[in-house]
Amino acid sequence: MPSWDERDDAERRDDPDRADDTDDTGDTGRADSAGRADGADRVGRSGRAARPVGAHDLGSAPAGAHDLGSAPAPASRTDFTIRAADDAPPAEPSAADDAPPAEPSRTPTPAPDPAPAATPQVPRSMAAPGRDGELRRTFPAFAPRPTDDAGFAETWWGNAWVAALEEGALDAKRLARGRGYAQEGHVDAITVTPGLVLAYVRGSRPRPYRVQVRLRTLGDDDWARFLDAVTERPAHIAALLDKEMPQSLAEGDVPLLPGPGDLDPRCSCPDRGHPCKHAAALCYQTARLLDADPFVLFLLRGRGERELLDALSRRNAARAARAAQEREPAPLAGVRATEALSPERRLAPLPPPLPAVPHPEQPPVYPAAPGGPDPFALDQLATDAAARAHTLLQSGRDPVGGLTLWQDAVRLAAARPGSGLTANSRALYASLASAAGRTTADLARAVAAWRQGGLEGLAVLEEPWDPPAGRFDRARPLLLAADLPAFRPWRNRLTHPRGHVQLRLGRDGVWYPYESEPGRDDWWPRGTPDLDPVGALTGLGAAQD
Secondary structure (H helix, E strand, O other), X not given: OOOHHHHHHHHHHHOHHHHHHHOOXXXXXXXXXXXXXXXHHHHHHHHHHOOOOOHHHHHOOOHHHHHHOOOOOOOOHHHHHHHHHHHOOOOOOOHHHHOOOOOOOOOOOOOOOXXXXXXXXXXXXXXXXXXXXXXXXXXXXXXXXOOOOOOOOOOHHHHHHHHHHHHHOOOHHHHHHHHHHHHOOOEOOEEEEOOEEEEEEOOXXXXXXXXXXXXXXXXXXXXXXXXXXXXXXXXXXXXXXXXXXXXXXXXXXXXXXXXXXXXXXXXXXXXXXXXXXXXXXXXXXXXXXXXXXXXXXXXXXXXXXXXXXXXXXXXXXXXXXXXXXXXXXXXXXXXXXXXXXXXXXXXXXXXXXXXXOOOOOOOXXXXXXXXXXXXXXXXXXXXXXXXXXXXXXXXXOOOOOOOOHHHHHHHHHHHOOOOOOOHHXXXXXXXHHHHHOOOHHHHHHHHHHHHHHHHHHHHHHHOOOOOOOOHHHHHHHHHHHOOOOOOEEEOOEEEOOOOOEEEEEOOOOOEEEEEOOOOOOOOEEOOOOEOOHHHHOOOOHHHHO
């Protein structure tokens, strides 16, 4: 015969609504059934034990008593016990029956100790840091949070995850109960792997349920297009390093966030709801994970944080190398030979020039020693000193001598490939920014300006000025003649009406293009400077919108 639990599970599998309603009351119903069975057993025992002398009266009811109603009711087990006691011969009186009744004891009988409450059997937690790796991360359970009517997530991408859950759900009541479970801390440690979120969720029963939420991972072609989109804009890289998710990146050609119906919840409970309240609780807690670290979303889509940053570093270095090869060297300032050797000046013949000094190339690797200087810092200083000495020997001047501390820090960071993504370059960026009293985001923006136009590009980034009439005033008619909208002027800057493209005039008469997220006023250097304002916008496809 099947047990009560098996019958109850079978009934709930046949009726999903009952399964959801009885999950919180299953233990109570089981306790009531056990109480009724125990009460019936006590009644039966009391009927058999408490048989006084009057038991013969119950067994010898007059025959006419059956004529008052219909057919007599079937005899119960207690009736058969009473009749057997009537048929048995009377017991002989014993000496104990003639003895006087004993005095009642004055010593109170101590009450029995209450039985200890049963400890629920909880499965081993999923928090196993020893099993974590690049493609497996385990996060501890969240503490309970107060119930309020505000949004469950705090960031726009966390709210987008919650919207995908709620718009794809079939039962709002299950969502509400799952949200309550999440707020009360019923979700245990959460493990995230590519395409899967896994956790135990405690319901009303002692043993928690094993819950999974699945999401499709991205293919290699999708990842290639996504990495290209990130490397096109240094602002996206800086935002990811600050644990931020740009909306234009997440909603671009390769959508990262799930839509309605993309989440596939599964639970070991008998409820067939989509999702059940346990799966909904896990989805709500996953939104809190995304609030704290958007790289959890990348892991769900198939790439770990270190793998993603290494791929971005390689692509960014390759892009910077291609740009350096395509850029022509700037002409060196000097005096024309006709002026130096004019007839008015009688100079002694010059000695033959010295042969060109070969470039020192990369210095040797410095070994790390306990308590010694950082080998990476030594390598950086030696490489820079060798390059400056070579330039001084070749041209007779040191272009770095007149730089400020901040300008020299930007120059050193711009000399290294990448944008501060690798472990060594991140340490270099943090050290240089701290020495100059700036943030790593400020340094990354300044490096982009330096790579766009050198020292003048950095000045255009940080120093607005009032240009004289002439080139700046002629720029707006040129832009209008190129079927571009009327740019808004402010000092040496012309801004697109949509607020996403900007031109800045340098003191060298060159126009420097900038881009920003619409309405953010977060401008980053982008494109190639040009003497023509229309030519400076040629490389920016968004300028034609």
